[in-house]
Amino acid sequence: MYGAASLISAYGQAEAQKAQGIYNQTAYLLQARDTLAVANVRADMAMQYAEIQAGRTLKKAEIEAQNYTIAGNTLLKNMRATNAAIRARAAASGVAYGEGSAAAIQRENVAATYRDVGIADLNALTARVLGFEDASAMLQSTEMQNMLNLYTAGRQAEQYTQAGAAGRRTSGLLADATLVQGAISAGKTIPGKTT
Numbered sequence: 664m665y666g667a668a669s670l671i672s673a674y675g676q677a678e679a680q681k682a683q684g685i686y687n688q689t690a691y692l693l694q695a696r697d698t699l700a701v702a703n704v705r706a707d708m709a710m711q712y713a714e715i716q717a718g719r720t721l722k723k724a725e726i727e728a729q730n731y732t733i734a735g736n737t738l739l740k741n742m743r744a745t746n747a748a749i750r751a752r753a754a755a756s757g758v759a760y761g762e763g764s765a766a767a768i769q770r771e772n773v774a775a776t777y778r779d780v781g782i783a784d785l786n787a788l789t790a791r792v793l794g795f796e797d798a799s800a801m802l803q804s805t806e807m808q809n810m811l812n813l814y815t816a817g818r819q820a821e822q823y824t825q826a827g828a829a830g831r832r833t834s835g836l837l838a839d840a841t842l843v844q845g846a847i848s849a850g851k852t853i854p855g856k857t858t
Contacts, residue, residue: 666849673845677838684834691827695820702816706809713805717798724794728787735783742776 746769753760760766 666852669852670845670849673841673848676845677841680834680838680841684831684838687834688827688831691823691830695823695827698816698820698823702813706813709805709809713802717801720798720801721794724790724797727790727794731783731787731790735780735787738776738779738783742772745772 749765749768749772750760753765758765760769
């Protein structure tokens with residue numbers, strides 16, 4: 664009777680060990696799934712934030728470029744006003760405003776203004792290009808960081824999965840050992856046998 668009780672007890676312990684192995688494996692699998700889910704959510708949020716920041720960078724660059732364009736237009740407007748004043752003074756003084764010093768001053772004024780407008784145009788283009796490069800670099804950096812984070816999370820999830828599988832195998836081996844030990848104990852208590 665003691666032998667049967669010992670065998671039943673060993674069987675119960677073995678099943679409990681198997682159940683514990685299944686529980687541990689499930690816990691590791693859930694942890695693996697959560698690791699991947701959190702990594703995906705973080706990657707999505709990081710990309711959304713990077714897209715917002717890149718959009719802001721592009722908008723800031725466009726505003727800066729527009730400011731340079733406005734500055735260039737203001738230079739042209741001032742040049743036209745200055746040249747008109749030169750012509751008016753020359754005409755009021757009885758001088759031909761399309762010749763001589765009046766014309767030379769106007770030509771110099773136009774040349775200097777167009778040099779300044781060229782610089783303003785170059786600055787506007789530079790602002791656009793640098794803004795685009797900054798926004799592109801921001802997005803590319805975020806994509807690369809996300810790829811690295813997702814790879815790391817995948818490897819970690821794989822480790823959890825392997826740990827769970829190893830834990831379940833180990834619990835199965837322990838359960839088998841418990842059953843063998845129970846059978847040995849039961850065999851020792853069979854009446855009429857001496858050990």
